[in-house]
Amino acid sequence: AAGVIQSPRHLIKEKRETATLKCYPIPRHDTVYWYQQGPGQDPQFLISFYEKMQSDKGSIPDRFSAQQFSDYHSELNMSSLELGDSALYFCASSLSDVGGEETQYFGPGTRLLVL
Amino acid sequence: KNQVEQSPQSLIILEGKNCTLQCNYTVSPFSNLRWYKQDTGRGPVSLTIMTFSENTKSNGRYTATLDADTKQSSLHITASQLSDSASYICVVSVRGSTLGRLYFGRGTQLTVWP
Numbered sequence: 001a002a003g004v005i006q007s008p009r010h011l012i013k014e015k016r017e018t019a020t021l022k023c024y025p026i027p028r029h030d031t032v033y034w035y036q037q038g039p040g041q042d043p044q045f046l047i048s049f050y051e052k053m054q055s056d057k058g059s060i061p062d063r064f065s066a067q068q069f070s071d072y073h074s075e076l077n078m079s080s081l082e083l084g085d086s087a088l089y090f091c092a093s094s095l096s097d098v099g100g101e102e103t104q105y106f107g108p109g110t111r112l113l114v115l
Numbered sequence: 116k117n118q119v120e121q122s123p124q125s126l127i128i129l130e131g132k133n134c135t136l137q138c139n140y141t142v143s144p145f146s147n148l149r150w151y152k153q154d155t156g157r158g159p160v161s162l163t164i165m166t167f168s169e170n171t172k173s174n175g176r177y178t179a180t181l182d183a184d185t186k187q188s189s190l191h192i193t194a195s196q197l198s199d200s201a202s203y204i205c206v207v208s209v210r211g212s213t214l215g216r217l218y219f220g221r222g223t224q225l226t227v228w229p
Binding site for chain 1: 149151156157158159160161164204217219220221222
């Protein structure tokens with residue numbers, strides 16, 4: 001079965017550069033989530049989109065922005081990168097379920113290293 | 116203070132042995148609780164999901180329990196295998212305001228030795 005696809009898998013940038021991470025959800029999933037996981041830390045929710053609209057916002061810095069496109073893929077844009085942005089960035093997708101049992105399926109993550 | 120606390124932080128067991136991981140949460144209002152397995156450098160993979168009315172759920176050698184009154188959950192792994200070595204993360208979601216925002220525990224790092 002198709003899973004969540006993220007690209008690139010690894011990315012090295014220098015301070016003050018920009019980066020764009022891409023996420024392709026599981027087909028027919030309508031919700032995408034972005035998480036940031038620093039070294040030795042639990043994932044922190046950044047932002048989510050439902051049907052191409054931002055549905056929730058977590059601890060996403062103002063330097064970051066994201067959007068979901070008509071084909072449901074999502075991109076996380078990160079500008080003015082800082083050393084502290086080095087982390088594993090996960091995308092997850094789900095099919096919304098009012099019953100509350102929806103499961104988020106995670107991609108393999110993009111490992112970003114800022115030098 | 117993290118709203119999802121897990122214990123122990125790390126655990127080493129011998130292959131074939133059983134173990135139990137604990138999760139206490141304060142997240143409210145509760146929607147559901149999931150246990151995820153996360154291999155190093157990879158995305159979390161869902162093992163079980165339980166809603167308020169469910170007390171136990173099994174997935175192969177994994178059995179999760181939930182006490183919504185005391186806000187506690189456990190994940191029991193039987194007959195451990197080397198491939199069980201991973202981080203096990205308890206994740207709680209909130210009912211209502213958001214579409215499934217998740218609150219993560221810090222995870223229990225399980226190592227299975229031969």
